[in-house]
Structure formats: structure tokens, C-alpha cells
Amino acid sequence: MKYQSIYHPELFKGQTIIVTGGGSGIGRCTAHELASLGATVAIVGRKVEKLDRVKEEITAVGGRVSCHACDIREESLVRQMMADVIARHGGIDGLVNNAGGQYPSQLKDLSTKGWEAVIRNNLTGGFIVAREAYNQWMATHGGSIVNIIADIWGGMPTMAHTGAARAGMLNFTETAACEWAHSGVRVNAVAPGWIASSGFDTYDAPMQAELRRLKEKVPLGRYGNEAEVSAAIVFLLSPGAAFVTGSCVRVDGGVPNARHTWKPVPTDRSKPFDGFPLATLPECLQ
Numbered sequence: 136m137k138y139q140s141i142y143h144p145e146l147f148k149g150q151t152i153i154v155t156g157g158g159s160g161i162g163r164c165t166a167h168e169l170a171s172l173g174a175t176v177a178i179v180g181r182k183v184e185k186l187d188r189v190k191e192e193i194t195a196v197g198g199r200v201s202c203h204a205c206d207i208r209e210e211s212l213v214r215q216m217m218a219d220v221i222a223r224h225g226g227i228d229g230l231v232n233n234a235g236g237q238y239p240s241q242l243k244d245l246s247t248k249g250w251e252a253v254i255r256n257n258l259t260g261g262f263i264v265a266r267e268a269y270n271q272w273m274a275t276h277g278g279s280i281v282n283i284i285a286d287i288w289g290g291m292p293t294m295a296h297t298g299a300a301r302a303g304m305l306n307f308t309e310t311a312a313c314e315w316a317h318s319g320v321r322v323n324a325v326a327p328g329w330i331a332s333s334g335f336d337t338y339d340a341p342m343q344a345e346l347r348r349l350k351e352k353v354p355l356g357r358y359g360n361e362a363e364v365s366a367a368i369v370f371l372l373s374p375g376a377a378f379v380t381g382s383c384v385r386v387d388g389g390v391p392n393a394r395h396t397w398k399p400v401p402t403d404r405s406k407p408f409d410g411f412p413l414a415t416l417p418e419c420l421q
């Protein structure tokens with residue numbers, strides 16, 4: 136079944152858009168949505184079998200997609216991947232810098248090796264991919280980049296390494312937006328809050344329990360879903376955001392504003408509540 140997007144079905148007709156981490160979760164959803172809107176999507180990840188599965192899903196409904204196995208932390212692999220995408224599709228119009236991930240740990244227990252592994256995955260990797268997209272194509276042709284970060288506002292207890300990396304990526308976004316504007320390149324970020332994606336499944340039982348507790352802290356009373364993040368990414372890539380650069384769209388149900396004075400209003404969370412229907416994922420992703 137084809138992705139049901141809220142956007143015009145030909146919004147990205149003739150465009151090529153790279154989605155890193157396109158083999159699962161938010162990246163997979165975004166790849167589906169972009170393909171449904173006419174883009175040729177180049178999905179990037181470390182595990183070929185995940186990419187192949189998404190390719191099958193998208194081609195089955197008439198979408199165009201290519202798979203590129205690449206670890207975003209390896210400069211030579213990223214250079215080659217970018218060159219391959221350009222050679223194969225004739226250019227790049229957009230980049231969704233989404234690949235990333237971390238593991239929970241208290242600061243005091245974090246090894247330097249673990250800190251560096253997460254910084255490389257969520258800051259250095261994203262920088263390398265964006266720089267190569269710019270140097271190899273966008274500097275002379277323009278384009279749009281969307282960096283996926285996280286809800287980093289006010290710190291990120293148990294996730295300090297990724298918080299620091301994502302804060303760095305936000306600042307990178309702001310700087311690149313200025314430095315690359317003259318080339319017609321827009322650079323923005325999307326900061327997902329707690330999104331019930333495949334990424335959640337990578338956490339162990341205590342962390343899953345913690346996530347259940349965290350849900351009570353969301354003013355909108357639920358987790359977000361992948362489609363709600365994808366919709367923000369698509370907006371930033373689109374001509375609708377032609378005058379938007381260096382910005383960050385938060386997709387988090389209002390969590391950063393829920394400070395100590397905010398108290399959750401008891402709600403039956405299994406039912407839609409006034410004004411905010413429970414979001415459902417497009418059928419093709421369920």
C-alpha cells in the first residue's frame with residue numbers, strides 16, 4: 136500500500152533525496168513519504184538487509200529507490216557513497232541526515248571510548264555526510280539539508296553523549312545555513328521528542344519501563360510517531376520552506392515547555408482527547 140502523505144503527490148517529482156538511516160524507523164518512514172511524493176530516494180545504512188527490505192516495500196508501490204551500504208563515520212565510505220548517488224541519479228536535491236543512535240548511561244559511568252563512539256555517530260558522521268553533499272554537488276547546484284537531532288533542551292540526563300552531539304549538530308545547522316546560503320543551500324534541523332519508532336526496540340527492559348514513565352510527562356499525552364517526524368522533514372525540504380534556513384522544528388508533544396509548574400491532567404490515554412486525535416501511522420508502515 137502506498138504512503139498516504141498530506142502533501143501534494145508531485146511535490147518532489149524529478150528530485151533525488153538521500154535519507155541516511157533509511158532502513159528503519161523515522162528514516163524508513165521518510166523514505167516512503169518522499170518516494171510517494173515523486174522523489175527518487177537513496178537510502179543509506181550499515182545493514183544491507185534492512186535497506187533491501189525497505190527498497191522492496193517502496194518499489195512494490197511504484198516508488199524509485201536505491202540502496203547504499205555505508206557507515207556515516209567512515210569518511211572514505213561517505214565520499215564514495217555520495218559519488219555513487221550522484222553518478223547513478225545525476226545529482227542530489229536533498230539530504231536527510233537521520234542516521235544515528237546511542238545507549239543510555241549515567242555520566243559517571245561513561246567511558247571515553249563510549250563517549251567518542253556516540254559523538255562520532257551523531258555529530259562527526261552527520262558533518263561528514265553534509266560536507267560531502269555540499270562539496271560534491273550542492274555547492275554548485277543548491278539543495279536542502281535536514282539534520283535530525285533530538286529534544287536536547289535543558290540537558291539530557293542518561294544521554295549526555297548524544298545530547299552534546301545533537302547540540303553540536305544544531306549549532307552546525309545554524310552555521311552551515313549561513314555559510315552555504317549563497318549556494319542556494321538551506322540547512323535546517325528537526326528535533327524529535329519521544330517517538331515510538333523501531334529505535335525504541337533497541338533499548339533494554341529497564342529503559343523501556345523508563346520510557347513508559349516518560350510518556351506521562353508529555354503535554355500531548357502520548358509518544359509521537361514516525362509519520363509526524365517525517366511530515367516536518369518533508370516541509371523543510373519543500374518549497375514551502377523556501378525562506379526557512381538555520382531553523383529547528385521541534386516534534387515533541389510540548390515536552391521542553393513542561394517545566395516543574397506543569398502538572399499532567401489525568402486523561403484516558405487510550406482514547407483521542409479533545410482537539411488532539413491519537414495519531415495513526417500510514418497503513419503501509421504498520
Ligand SMILES: CCCCC/C=C/C(=O)SCCNC(=O)CCNC(=O)[C@H](O)C(C)(C)COP(=O)(O)OP(=O)(O)OC[C@H]1O[C@@H](n2cnc3c(N)ncnc32)[C@H](O)[C@@H]1OP(=O)(O)O
Nearest residue numbers: 235236237238246248249250252253256294329334335337
Ligand atoms: C530518554 C530516552 C530518549 C530516547 C530518544 C532517542 C531515541 C533514539 O535515538 S532511537 C535510536 C536508537 N537506536 C540506537 O540507539 C542504536 C544505535 N546504536 C549504535 O549504533 C551503537 O550502540 C553506537 C553507535 C552508539 C556505538 O557503536 P560502536 O561505535 O560500534 O561502538 P562499540 O560497540 O565499538 O562500542 C564502543 C564503546 O561504546 C560503549 N558502548 C557501546 N554500546 C554500549 C552499550 N549498549 N552499553 C554500554 N556501553 C556501550 C562502550 O564503552 C564501548 O567500548 P567497549 O566497552 O570497549 O566495547
Ligand SMILES: NC(=O)C1=CN([C@@H]2O[C@H](COP(=O)(O)OP(=O)(O)OC[C@H]3O[C@@H](n4cnc5c(N)ncnc54)[C@H](OP(=O)(O)O)[C@@H]3O)[C@@H](O)[C@H]2O)C=CC1
Nearest residue numbers: 156159160161180181182206207234235236285330332334
Ligand atoms: N525514536 C526517537 O524517539 C528519537 C530518535 N532520534 C533520532 O532519530 C534518528 C532515527 O531514529 P529511529 O528511526 O528512531 O531509530 P532507528 O534505530 O530505527 O534508526 C537509526 C538508523 O540509523 C542507522 N545508523 C545508525 N548508525 C549508523 C551509521 N554509523 N552509519 C549508517 N547508518 C547508521 C541505522 O541503520 P543500520 O543499523 O543499518 O546502521 C538505523 O536504520 C536517529 O538519529 C535517532 O537517534 C532522536 C530523538 C528521538
